[in-house]
Amino acid sequence: MATKRPHPSAAAPSADDDDPVDPSDELMFLALGGGNEVGRSCHIIQYKGKTVMLDAGIHPAFDGLAALPFYDEFDLGTVDVLLITHFHMDHAASLPYVLAKTPFKGRTYMTHPTKAIYKWLMQDSVRVSNTHRAPASSTSTSANDGGAIAQLYTEADVLQTLPQIQTISFNTTHTHAGIRITPYPAGHVLGACMYLIEIAGLSILFTGDYSRENDRHLIPATIPRGLKVDCLITESTFGISTHIPRAEREIALMKSITGILGRGGRVLLPVFAIGMAQELLLILEDYWTRHPEYQRFPIYFASALARKCMVVYQTYIDSMNDNIRSKLHSGATTGPWDFEHIRSLKSLDRFDDVGGCIMLASPGMLQNGVSRALLERWAPDPKNGVVITGYSVEGTMAKEIMKEPDSIPSVMGQRNNPSLAPGRKIGEEKTMIPRRCTVQEFSFAAHVDGSENRAFIEEVNAPVVVLVHGERGNMMRMRSRLLGLGKFKVYSPANCEEVRIPFRRDKVAKVVGSLASTYTPTGETIGGDVKRPRAEGDPQTISGILVQSDHKLSL
Incomplete structure (x- = not known):
């Protein structure tokens, strides 16, 4: 069990710091997840007796209870408001557990598109969990050994707790228990939002995952000009690193894909079913339309879940950028999400694996599912290639495959991988599969890079900055860079490391x-x-x- 511990001072104390501070004037911050790591995002803020919980995710590298935030370190029954920034698993997938199996009795908010997609994602996660559970005789519980997946909640839990979730719209203010919350667009994925939280005159802005890049379908993260913020809680996923310009990344991606097809190989693009996958579909559709010579190679999107969620994308087109809205209102016979060159694939049973092709398959971390089955099937052939386009979390196969190992463990079983030794059963000692396929990475993860994050932090100009959602090295480099500016107090707490931030203010x-x-x-x-x-x-x-x-x- 993790132990709560105080966070060291964020900066050299000033003369004012010697004055006693009323404990009620301190903002308490506690990361139950997402502190010095990417995964299981969940944070607690407490001020003037009010408690807000930010996100409720799971860690993609672990299974069962080990994947949860450290909920046993805080009494969830005291939480007044729970705010979900977006539908990704590392930010929302433990919400059914919180609502159904903990003492939490507060109010839960998310945007309309987030709730619509969240429902399908959570139901799908339960089904995937059931599909890939090991037989009862297996006692393994490690996420990395293909053992049993301890089920955190049922599909009934997901459906029964949906009415407890209230939906809100961008740029509207809601008040509950004296806490004012206002969501602003965050980019990243459809429906993703930042939250401005106001308690007793103190303003806290939580970015969640956000992007300020002009991509093909999302509105970049925006907040009102001149917004007063006392404390900024922001992601630090990429530390101080800088992305290659978008146009150059798209050119490099297509050069890699066409190169693999040119040598007679198959291209595997592991993706989250919803989010960056839609951006990649727009890129591929555009390229195939402009290059008829490649149209003989089929593009597949292997996700029954994505077909359901595309209805949500078509419903909320007005929440997207001008590029998408203009296509809708152009009078064309097809909509912006009607693809000519991309085929939906419900399952691998319907896939005729002959000749070159491009396959977008989930999950993006390659832990199990269709993407892992195809990796195990295609890895031995040097003609094939894996192209990583999203952020890869430590401890997942997506991260490991980028190290180009000589072999990878099989976790999908003989049913999905004909190369396994005949008669081997799931749960027995693993078979290693040779890895001869190429591996390349072109980041299209919809997160701010170091330069964009720093520019936003300076634009908000909050005196206190708390860094979350970043591996320790990246977070420490960003912290040092910000402290070097001499303008902010900066905190980068690990999980279960309690931070108390004084805010002296006159009482009026x-x-x-x-x-x-x-x-x-x-x-x-x-x-x-x-x-x-x-x-x-x-x-x-x-x-x-x-x-x-x-x-x-x-x-």
Whole structure:
């Protein structure tokens, strides 16, 4: 079990730091997941007796309870509001567990597109979990050995807890238990949002995963100009590294893909079923339309889930950028998500594996499912190629395959991999499969790079910055870069490392009622008449009844 521990000082203390601070004026931040790691994002913020939970994901490199955030380190029954930024598994997949199997009784919010896709994703995750569970005789529980997947929740849990989730729209403000929340577009994926959280006059902006890149279908992350923020909680996925310009990445990607096809191979693109996959589909469709010489090579998108979720994409076209909206309103007979050169593939049973092709298959981390089955099938042939386009989490096969190992372990069983030794059963000692296929990476992960993240942090100009969602090395480099600017206090807590951030602020009461009619801030008053002018700094005492409501004071 992890142990909560205090976080070291984020910067050299100032003279003011010697003054005592009322504990009620401290913002408490606790990462239950996503601290010095990418995966199982879940953070707690607490201020003035109000508690907000940010995201509820799982870690893609682990299974069962090991994949959860450290929920046993905090009483979820005290959480007032739970905010989900987007539908990806590492940000939302433990929500059914929280709603069905913990003492949590607060209110849950996400955007309309997020909830629509979340439903399908969670149901699919349960089915995949059931499909790839080892037989009862297996006692293995490691995520990396193909052992049993301990089921965290059932499909019934997903459906029964859906009514507990309230939907909200971008740029609208909602209040619950004295907590004001406003979502803003975050880019990244359809429906992804940042949250502005306001508690007792303190403003906290949580970015979640965000992107400021102009891609082919999403609106970049945007917040109102001049927005006042006291504390910024931001991702640090890529640390200080900088992406290659978008146009150059697209050219390099297509050169790699066509090169593999040219040598008679098959191309495997592991992707999340929803998110970056849609961006890649737009890139491939555009290229195939402009290059008829490649149209003899089929492009497959292997995901029954994606076909369901494409209905959501077609429904929320008005939430996308001008590139998509203009295609809808151009009068064309086909919509922006109707593809001519891409075929949907419901299962590998319907796949005629003959000749060169491109296959987009989920999951993106290559842990199991269609993408892992195809990797194990195609890896021994040097003509074939794997192209990684998303961020790969430590401990997953997607990360390991980029190291170009000589062999990879089989986890899919003889049913999906004809190359396994005859008679071998799932759960027995693994067969290793030779890896002779090529492996290349072209990042299209919809996350800000180091330069974009720094520019956004400086634009927001919050005095306190908390870094999350980054491997330790990347996070430390970003922290050092920001501290070097000398403008921010910067924290980068590990999981279960409690941070307490003081926010000294004057307490202001609004004078109301009959007292307001006899009081003027510029001089002493008697019966409404000014007796004498009051010099600036001259103390003045008034008396009345002080009333507090949701941290607002009235006299």
